Amino acid sequence: MWGFSYSDLSVCSTISVILPCMILSVAFCWLVKTRRVGDVRISSCPNPDCARCKIMREFERTRCAMKTKLSDLLRDQPEMGSSLTRIQPMLHQSNNNNVWCLDGLNPPPWVCQGVKDPDLLELHQKLSSLFLSSKFPKLLLLDYHQAEQNVDKWKVNNVPTGKWKVYHLMDQGVWQGDRTSCCPNIMQLLGKIASQLMVNNVYGNILLSVLEPGSSIEPHSGPCNYRLRCHIPILPSTGFYIRVGTVVHSWEEGKLLLFSDHHEHEVWHNQHAGKEPTSRVVLIVDIWHPSITSEEKLILNQLFQVTAM
Structure with a gap:
């Protein structure tokens, strides 16, 4: 009735086997990001209880809480408003690394001879x-x-x-x-x-x-x-x-x-x-x-x- 042939079933069967394997492979590669440090191969962070990773996972939730907290501060201490030029944008813009970045502040990786600041x-x-x-x-x-x-x-x-x-x-x-x-x-x-x-x-x-x-x-x-x-x-x-x-x-x-x-x-x-x-x-x-x-x-x-x- 639907016009299926044995070859169609064969293709579908092949796809049904290959596709899950491909998805699992991609997921595995994404989860287990490995790299070399010297002569040692390590994973990105093997500790499920890592405090730093926990903070990063909760970044968006924390960012929303910080915006609410800032609103409360401004309500109680409106004179602070003049000092928010760099702080307020930080609470409204997400970033790939989940790092709190004051607007316009771009410190170099290293502070050493040759730094212009x-x-x-x-x-x-x-x-x-x-x-x-x-x-x-x-x-x-x-x-x-x-x-x-x-x-x-x-x-x-x-x-x-x-x-x-x-x-x-x-x-x-x-x-x-x-x-x-x-x-x-x-x-x-x-x-x-x-x-x-x-x-x-x-x-x-x-x-x-x-x-x-x-x-x-x-x-x-x-x-x-x-x-x-x-x-x-x-x-x-x-x-x-x-x-x-x-x-x-x-x-x-x-x-x-x-x-x-x-x-x-x-x-x-x-x-x-x-x-x-x-x-x-x-x-x-x-x-x-x-x-x-x-x-x-x-x-x-x-x-x-x-x-x-």
């Missing part, structure tokens, strides 16, 4: 002078060894290879009083840049970070473009590398790394790099981009309080 260069110089002066590296190392004794205060992060553990002095904008007491030298230095620390903002962190040989951290992007991440080497080690954007650096004694982590970045260890490898230890400090005004900080802190996330 004089405020960024001044910040780099200030941080270098503070953390890398002759006496402080030894004091930072002393604090690290004291923190090592608080074994139960360290957190192990999920990574594709190796082991990455962290010791938070500030976790999501909140000082960790039970951990800061054993790092008096670090706390003294941080007091000198108190206004630049992201206190009470969910994206503000200060931590000791230890990567063991053979470790890698998958490519990812930070949550916002209004913070800069500073790495102060305490125990640099051979064979560890960090890529931000398209440029790769390593950790070296007496060399501070300052970058905008909203650009894609990753970390890995080349196990074939010469000397016997040891763990890499750095102090990580999140700070405000120097162009963020005090009024903008106030609004961003109210939008991105710990309870807001």
Whole structure:
């Protein structure tokens, strides 16, 4: 009645077998995005409970909540309206990387010699002078060894290879009083840049970070473009590398790394790099981009309080 022949049935049967296979193959390739880091093949993020991925998955829901929160702030504090030129567009425009991007703020991946922004260069110089002066590296190392004794205060992060553990002095904008007491030298230095620390903002962190040989951290992007991440080497080690954007650096004694982590970045260890490898230890400090005004900080802190996330 419908004009079907055996050949038609054969074609339909073939399609019914091939099509699901093709769909499954495409889905598998999309879900398991793999790439090489040195000589190690890793997946995009194997941890289903990853806090960073959770925030990214909830980005749109959070963005809607932030718009409502901003409306409430403006209703209660209308004088804030004049400081929203860069903030308000960020809440209305989605982006592929799920990153909060202040309008018109385009920090480079790396803050180093050759960067044209004089405020960024001044910040780099200030941080270098503070953390890398002759006496402080030894004091930072002393604090690290004291923190090592608080074994139960360290957190192990999920990574594709190796082991990455962290010791938070500030976790999501909140000082960790039970951990800061054993790092008096670090706390003294941080007091000198108190206004630049992201206190009470969910994206503000200060931590000791230890990567063991053979470790890698998958490519990812930070949550916002209004913070800069500073790495102060305490125990640099051979064979560890960090890529931000398209440029790769390593950790070296007496060399501070300052970058905008909203650009894609990753970390890995080349196990074939010469000397016997040891763990890499750095102090990580999140700070405000120097162009963020005090009024903008106030609004961003109210939008991105710990309870807001």
